[in-house]
Amino acid sequence: MNNPNQQTLTARSALHARQRPEHVAVACEGRKVTYAELHRRSNQTASALLGEGMRRGSRVAYLGRNADAVNEGERAAALSPPARDGYIGPYIQHQLARIYVVVGQPDKAIDQLEDLLRTPYFLSPGWLRIDPNFEPLRKNPRFQKLVQHP
Numbered sequence: 001m002n003n004p005n006q007q008t009l010t011a012r013s014a015l016h017a018r019q020r021p022e023h024v025a026v027a028c029e030g031r032k033v034t035y036a037e038l039h040r041r042s043n044q045t046a047s048a049l050l051g052e053g054m055r056r057g058s059r060v061a062y063l064g065r066n067a068d069a070v071n072e073g074e075r076a077a078a079l080s081p082p083a084r085d086g087y088i089g090p091y092i093q094h095q096l097a098r099i100y101v102v103v104g105q106p107d108k109a110i111d112q113l114e115d116l117l118r119t120p121y122f123l124s125p126g127w128l129r130i131d132p133n134f135e136p137l138r139k140n141p142r143f144q145k146l147v148q149h150p
Helices: 009-019 035-051 066-079 088-102 106-117 125-130 132-137 141-148
Strands: 024-028 031-034
Touching: 009 035, 024 035, 031 035, 066 088, 088 106, 088 132, 106 132, 106 141, 125 141
Parallel strands: none
Antiparallel strands: 024 031
16 A cells, blocks of 8 residues: 555554654653564564464454553452352453453463353353453463363
8 A cells, every 4th residue: 555544553653663763653651662662562462462372353452551450350359259249250250361361361361260160150161162252262271171171
């Protein structure tokens, strides 16, 4: 595409990284990132996501506040455990497992799912096999074992 208005953000960023690598791409709270650094970090993140089983075209959200997300999810799970609240407790545990997946903590996600599968809740090994939220876990041997059970 020759028209810059029709290029994707990725293509425009890569072009800037080639043409003016030392120019500032992002500045926030006194921190600056050049186009070259932004491009390097983007490629590094993309490679990591592909390595975790994501595919081109997969939707990914990153808020940059992983620790906050985990802390809030764990806090919510502690306040409403499934044993105390059989309705909302399993739902919160399910959401915490999803948080762990998003922030790249597969073992903690699988720990949550193992507990959740022992709890009366809609989640089942069959559901986990088809749920796209758990796509990043598909190659994990623990996850594969978990979804094999009926």
